[in-house]
Amino acid sequence: MASSPHIRYGSLDGLRLSTGFARLPAAFHTRLPPTPLPEPYLVAGSVDAAALLGLDPALIDHPDFPALFAGNRLPEGAEPLAAVYSGHQFGVWAGQLGDGRAHLLGELDGADGPWEIQLKGAGPTPYSRFADGRAVLRSSIREFLASEAMAALGVPTTRALCVVGSDTPVQRETQETAAVVTRLAPSFVRFGSFEHWHAHDRTDELRILADHVIDRCRPALREAAQPYAALLRDVAQRTGELMAHWQAVGFMHGVMNTDNMSILGLTLDYGPFGFMEAFDAGHICNHSDHTGRYQYRAQPRVAYWNLYVLGDALSALIGRPEEVKTIIDEAFPAAFEARFLQLMRAKLGLATARADDTELINALFGLLQAGRTDYPAFFRGLSQLPGTVETAARRRIDAPVRDLFADRPGCDAFLTRWRARLAAEGSVDAERQAAMRAVNPKYVLRNWVAEAAIRQAREGDFGGVAEVLTCLRRPFDEHPQLAHYAAPPPDWATGLTVSCSS
Incomplete structure (x- = not known):
């Protein structure tokens, strides 16, 4: 069977990196190798990100893959470095910063141009500011899933090829284990x-x-x-x-x-x-x-x-x-x-532009704010509603959306206004509903979903990460067997928080 024309790299030994940022003068970066990660193992990989690189997705399961993307061995042509930069943090000038736990290996030519390959969590650099240069499993899974979720939602983003873990302990608020996430971007240059x-x-x-x-x-x-x-x-x-x-x-x-x-x-x-x-x-x-x-x-x-x-x-x-x-x-x-x-017009199923659309959108956000309504569930539910409905059947048909609101009369008033807007442009239900479902995701990376996958991974079971990725890489599909990932947070997750250490 012939290989896909998009596959440019059919073996890990065939990877040949080139350099771009490394050709800048020495003041722009510090060259240093990643710190090897003891006994690395694969936590998760993205076939979609692999395709960007022209990498045969079967290589994700190759036994040498974890060592390569933990930084334990380097592909040919790699010139690992950490970049220097500065910045304002929380509005205050922080002075010199830099890649404190990231190593840029080089570039790989994909079908649409070169992609820089960066290992995040691969050990200390001169910019680590006394930190250990490591990332933990928790934050690495979150970044991996979010990167691929945002790409599938059509949001411009860096990408994530894989997460490689290790049982090596890392101390944060509590003791955790180390991981490396491989990030991809045409360039990691920042403001x-x-x-x-x-x-x-x-x-x-x-x-x-x-x-x-x-x-x-x-x-x-x-x-x-x-x-x-x-x-x-x-x-x-x-x-x-x-x-x-x-x-x-x-x-x-x-x-x-x-x-x-x-x-x-x-x-x-x-x-x-x-x-x-x-x-x-x-x-x-x-x-x-x-x-x-x-x-x-x-x-x-x-x-x-x-x-x-x-x-x-x-x-x-x-x-x-x-x-x-x-x-x-x-x-x-x-x-x-x-x-x-x-x-927003696309999310509302509006095919034309009108001067009062801003007012309609603002009214909707006011309604959502007042009701603390589940944001993705509202738009996904709206995608299923017909543009016209008989008065007697309205409560029954609109129930999936109305029941998201304590203020049901307020919801009714908005739906009346929305339907009038649809009628004014001659909206056809089947076409509009399909278009709305294609832009209103059933699945986003809810905090509780990420946390559940992380807890499972900490026990050595990475099946949860794979399941969540299945939803997130096709967020507009129904995935009926995984529909629980579209639910609001369960009781155990209502108090979840994330911080800069996440």
């Missing part, structure tokens, strides 16, 4: 990568980094009259669109420091994240965020602020501060608003 050189008045290095990003990831910008201004505009636009995706899908990052913001507009660094369940615009998913800086409603505003910080760093290359501000003010709000309206 903070530019802040670092700006803070040291190193314009030459700032230009080298900007040229690296343009030439390798955004080559079309080289044709612009002012390529560095074009880069800032591109980042502002993509960040605006990313925030629209986060808000529409109900994702909360939890720690939007500038060193966690991707220059490519990707979701980067999954730590204390969360997906909205009982809707609360003021929800704080990070237990360490004592002031609520990164609560759900604040995410677009924080991204805007972070872009101003990036713009300040790039101002030495662009010119006048007024020009930098104008670029951001023109690009970010317009991109956010346009994409957010587009996504």
Whole structure:
């Protein structure tokens, strides 16, 4: 049987990494090998991420796979390094940071271009700040599942190839075990990568980094009259669109420091994240965020602020501060608003745009807020409802949505308004319902779902992780045998929290 044309690497020995970031001057990184992980074993792997690399998915089960992606042996051409960057953390300048527990191995050419391969949790680096450089099984499973879930939801994100575990003890709040998650991205350059050189008045290095990003990831910008201004505009636009995706899908990052913001507009660094369940615009998913800086409603505003910080760093290359501000003010709000309206119209099954759509969407969010309604369950339920219904049958037919609300009259009023909007554009139920089910997931990575899989994995059973991944990589499918993963949290999980150590 012939191999798939998408498979470029049919054996682990055939992997040949190239280097991009490693070719930058020595000041940009520190070269050092990963610290071997004792007796590594596979916890989970993503066939979808493997496909991005052109990697035969059967290799995930190869006995040498865990050692390779624990950092115990290196593929040919690897030049492992840890990158330096700086950043603002919780709005305060933190100075020099860097890859404190991540090693960039190099790049692998996939079907759509090169992917950087990074091992997170592979041991200490000069930027570890006295930490052990390790990740734990808990956080590694969470990042793995979230990365692949967000990709399946259509949200720009880094990817995760696998989690490799070890029984090696690691001390956090309690004693846990070590793990390494393999992350993929076209580039892991961050806003903070530019802040670092700006803070040291190193314009030459700032230009080298900007040229690296343009030439390798955004080559079309080289044709612009002012390529560095074009880069800032591109980042502002993509960040605006990313925030629209986060808000529409109900994702909360939890720690939007500038060193966690991707220059490519990707979701980067999954730590204390969360997906909205009982809707609360003021929800704080990070237990360490004592002031609520990164609560759900604040995410677009924080991204805007972070872009101003990036713009300040790039101002030495662009010119006048007024020009930098104008670029951001023109690009970010317009991109956010346009994409957010587009996504919300799709979630509501609206095929056309009307001037009062913003008012309709705001009314819905007010209703969800008042009722603390389960966010994914509401939209999934709405996807099943007909556009017209006889008055006598309305309560019965609408029950799957109405029963999510204590204020049923309020829900009825919204559904009446929604149906009038559908009628105004001549909506056809079968087509609309199919379209809505294709954008309103039945499954998101609820905290209790991740926690249940983690608890099972701690006992050496990784079947729960595999089951959850089955739902998350096809979140719009029904998966009737796994429908319990779409349920609100059980009693044991109502008090779950996550923090920066997650």
